[in-house]
Amino acid sequence: MKIGIDDIGLSVPQHFFALEELAERHGIDPQKYLVGIGQEFMAVPAPDEDIVTLAANAALPLLDDASRASIATVILATESGIDQSKAAGLFVHSLLGLRADCRVVEFKQACYGATAGLQMARALVAQRPHEKVLVIATDIARYEQNSEGECTQGAGAVAMIVAENPRLLELHPHQGRYSLDVSDFWRPNLRSTALVDGKLSIEVYLESLRNAWQSYRADGGLGLEDMSFLCFHQPFTKMAKKAFSVFEAIEPEAAKALGEKAYSTSQLYGKAIGNCYTASLYIALLSLLDNSDEDLTGRNIGLFSYGSGSVGEFFSATVVPGYQAHSRRKAHARMLASRTRLGHEQYSNWFYGDNHPAVADYSTPYVTGGAFRYGGCEGYRRQYESTALSLKMAS
Missing domain, CATH: 3.40.47.10 (Thiolase/Chalcone synthase)
Known part of the structure; x- marks a missing residue:
C-alpha cells in the first residue's frame, strides 16, 4: 500500500520585516544576518493573525466537498499553543467546516511535532485506507527583543493531506x-x-x-x-x-x-x-x-x-x-510576492506590543486580508471570523 502526502499548502502572514533593517537597529553588519545565518526577511503576523488563522488559511485551498467528506482526523502540531487544554485544531475544524465525526488533536514537541503527526497519519491511513488525515504545522517563532534569536523569527503554516495512493510524495x-x-x-x-x-x-x-x-x-x-x-x-x-x-x-x-x-x-x-x-x-x-x-x-x-x-x-x-499537475507553486509565489514590508516601529509594535492582553474581553483591529481572522476574546473565549462569510466562530 502506498501512503503519503496527497496535497500540501502554505500560508504566511501578509507582512514582513527586512533583516537588513534589523541589523542596522542592532548596530551590526547586515551580512551577519543575510549571509551568516542566511536570512533575508521575517514573516510578521498582524494582531488579528495567529496560529489558528494561519493553519486554516493553509488548509482551505486543499479542501473541496470530497476531501471534507474523507478527512477523519485533524492533527495540528504547534509549539505556539493558545490554550493549556483545548486543541487549537478544534477552532480550525470549525472554520473549515469539516465533518463532525472527526477526531481532532494537538501535538507538541518543539519543532518536531508535525513529523510525529505525519507518522501517526500514515499509520491511521494504513489502518483505514478509505479515510484521509489533515496534518497542519503552524507556529509563530518569538524571542526577546534585541536578543540573538530575534533575527531568526518568523511565522507560517503548512497543511498536508495524507492519503492512500498519494499524488505528491510516497512516504517510506x-x-x-x-x-x-x-x-x-x-x-x-x-x-x-x-x-x-x-x-x-x-x-x-x-x-x-x-x-x-x-x-x-x-x-x-x-x-x-x-x-x-x-x-x-x-x-x-x-x-x-x-x-x-x-x-x-x-x-x-x-x-x-x-x-x-x-x-x-x-x-x-x-x-x-x-x-x-x-x-x-x-x-x-x-x-x-x-x-x-x-x-x-x-x-x-x-x-x-x-x-x-x-x-x-x-x-x-x-x-x-x-506531481507537477497538483503543485500550488504559483499561488505560493503570489502569496510571497504580494506581502507588505513593515518599518521597524510597526514590526516592533506587532511582535512585542500588548496586542493580546491577558484580560477577559478585548478585540483586535481589522488588518489581515486572509480568509480567516482572530477577533479577540469574550469572557476569555477566543473569537474567530470567516472573512469570506462574515461568520463569527466562538469557542
Whole structure:
C-alpha cells in the first residue's frame, strides 16, 4: 500500500520585516544576518493573525466537498499553543467546516511535532485506507527583543493531506529516531518568548542527526547514494549547510556526489519567511517541490526533523509521477510576492506590543486580508471570523 502526502499548502502572514533593517537597529553588519545565518526577511503576523488563522488559511485551498467528506482526523502540531487544554485544531475544524465525526488533536514537541503527526497519519491511513488525515504545522517563532534569536523569527503554516495512493510524495516505512533530555531551547509557562542556548542547540541538533541517520539505516532505510535531495529542519537557513556537513563527515563520497544542490533549493522559502518551528521542515520540502527546475519524478528525498529538548527523526519519501499537475507553486509565489514590508516601529509594535492582553474581553483591529481572522476574546473565549462569510466562530 502506498501512503503519503496527497496535497500540501502554505500560508504566511501578509507582512514582513527586512533583516537588513534589523541589523542596522542592532548596530551590526547586515551580512551577519543575510549571509551568516542566511536570512533575508521575517514573516510578521498582524494582531488579528495567529496560529489558528494561519493553519486554516493553509488548509482551505486543499479542501473541496470530497476531501471534507474523507478527512477523519485533524492533527495540528504547534509549539505556539493558545490554550493549556483545548486543541487549537478544534477552532480550525470549525472554520473549515469539516465533518463532525472527526477526531481532532494537538501535538507538541518543539519543532518536531508535525513529523510525529505525519507518522501517526500514515499509520491511521494504513489502518483505514478509505479515510484521509489533515496534518497542519503552524507556529509563530518569538524571542526577546534585541536578543540573538530575534533575527531568526518568523511565522507560517503548512497543511498536508495524507492519503492512500498519494499524488505528491510516497512516504517510506523506514524511520530513524533519537531522543535526548536536554535544555537547549524551551519556553516555560507564563512566558511569551522562548529561551535558547544557541551553541548547545546546534550541537544537539547535529548529534541528533547523526544518531537518527544511523537508526534510519539500521531500520532498512536507503543509503545516501540513493537520495537526490535532503530537506532539514531550518531554524535559520544556514543550518541546512551545517546539517549537510554531518554527511560530509560520515558519508564523504556520497555527500560529494550530492553537493550543495542537494539542499540549496530547500532554503529559498525559509530565507523569505524565517523560522516557523514545526512548519520549518515542511516549508523546506515545499521550497524544493515548488522551486526545483528539475523534474523530480521518482527522486528520493531524505528528511530530518528536529525538535529541541529533544527529539530527532530521519525519514524519506519518493516524488510521485504527475506531481507537477497538483503543485500550488504559483499561488505560493503570489502569496510571497504580494506581502507588505513593515518599518521597524510597526514590526516592533506587532511582535512585542500588548496586542493580546491577558484580560477577559478585548478585540483586535481589522488588518489581515486572509480568509480567516482572530477577533479577540469574550469572557476569555477566543473569537474567530470567516472573512469570506462574515461568520463569527466562538469557542
